[in-house]
Amino acid sequence: MNRGAIAQISLHAIAHNLRTLKKIVQDLPIIAVVKADAYGHGAVEVSKKITSEGTSFLAVAFVSEAVQLRNAGIQSPILVLFDRENLDEYFDFHLIPVISDIKTAESFSQMARKRSAEVPVHIKIDTGMGRLGLRGKNVIHDLITISELGGIRVDGLLSHFSEADLADRSYANRQLKKFIHIKKVLIEKTKRPVFTHIANSSAILTFRESYLDGVRPGIALYGYSPLKEKKKKLQKIPGTGQGTNNKNIELIPAMSIKTRILALRSVPAGTPISYGRTFITGKKSKIGIIPLGYADGYSRLFSNKAEVLVGGKRVPVVGRVCMDLMMVDVTAVSNCRENDEVIIMGQQGKEMITAYELAKKAHTIPYEIVTTLGIRSQRVYV
Numbered sequence: 001m002n003r004g005a006i007a008q009i010s011l012h013a014i015a016h017n018l019r020t021l022k023k024i025v026q027d028l029p030i031i032a033v034v035k036a037d038a039y040g041h042g043a044v045e046v047s048k049k050i051t052s053e054g055t056s057f058l059a060v061a062f063v064s065e066a067v068q069l070r071n072a073g074i075q076s077p078i079l080v081l082f083d084r085e086n087l088d089e090y091f092d093f094h095l096i097p098v099i100s101d102i103k104t105a106e107s108f109s110q111m112a113r114k115r116s117a118e119v120p121v122h123i124k125i126d127t128g129m130g131r132l133g134l135r136g137k138n139v140i141h142d143l144i145t146i147s148e149l150g151g152i153r154v155d156g157l158l159s160h161f162s163e164a165d166l167a168d169r170s171y172a173n174r175q176l177k178k179f180i181h182i183k184k185v186l187i188e189k190t191k192r193p194v195f196t197h198i199a200n201s202s203a204i205l206t207f208r209e210s211y212l213d214g215v216r217p218g219i220a221l222y223g224y225s226p227l228k229e230k231k232k233k234l235q236k237i238p239g240t241g242q243g244t245n246n247k248n249i250e251l252i253p254a255m256s257i258k259t260r261i262l263a264l265r266s267v268p269a270g271t272p273i274s275y276g277r278t279f280i281t282g283k284k285s286k287i288g289i290i291p292l293g294y295a296d297g298y299s300r301l302f303s304n305k306a307e308v309l310v311g312g313k314r315v316p317v318v319g320r321v322c323m324d325l326m327m328v329d330v331t332a333v334s335n336c337r338e339n340d341e342v343i344i345m346g347q348q349g350k351e352m353i354t355a356y357e358l359a360k361k362a363h364t365i366p367y368e369i370v371t372t373l374g375i376r377s378q379r380v381y382v
């Protein structure tokens, strides 16, 4: 359904970001995370682009996402991070399950033997995220049990950092140590190599020691660093300057969100705008009605707070954001007309609105901004 908002996705930017990350990790294997429809950028198009640029694996959350990629002709190895159902499809579509418990491993083993097949799996270890993965004193024992099940081949071992921005490295260091220890013991016991990965975007940008055998970037592929807002703070914290190497890293945001002015109205001073009359014009004003609202993923928290770009200028969102509409004050834009382009996120002239800016205003992170806006807009690729 076309609700009016357009998400313009630059595949060139994504390719550039992938190349930048490859350079940083010196061509270690990349597991490109394309879950949540590639963070709102469109999993099929993004995956086609990045596999053509050379990426070792793709990673999605659910089997249905992987099947969508297979049906689009994508042949790269695909890691399915979280799905414990749809076992048949793992075999039918040659998907790699990430297994987090013995019970699921046994189900895969049974299915594999029934089909006289062998399924390559990656095992997840919970080193401190408190989410999925083998954990506690029995980790090694459980790992060995899984690796001895018939029909299963343990190719990989992964874990996930709890610290999103790694401003304080101490907890992440403990997680990494634990993980490396588990890897070592497993290899000693099984005498088989295992492909080990833990680094997400922020670790790639600041934590060289965590690269191991491959890295799993998500948000950085789409042009955002989880650290950017913390940069100054990061430098101020004493004793955390361990090999931070994120200078000169240029990531390009790949998504812009745009729409057009639906209607333009001139109103006198004292005119209340939108639900609850939270904004009242202070002078004679020109108000633009924009066909975009919280149903499009534009948070109601942006009411009277965010700005958009019209005619190369920043103009304020006035009054409450509605379900399908919102209002902006375009009094300062000369020659403003109905149907003029409105940039919700992205660049126009010299001005730019980033997902960082919007995230800050909605008390969230760029991840949520790009996924919500991207998934609900009509996408065009450039």
Ligand SMILES: *Cc1c(COP(=O)(O)O)cnc(C)c1O
Binding pocket: 033, 035, 081, 160, 199, 200, 201, 202, 216, 217, 218, 219, 220, 226
């Ligand atoms: C989402 C996700 C990633 C990517 O994280 P970013 O912070 O976006 O780089 C990596 N690994 C797992 C397990 C994830 O769920």
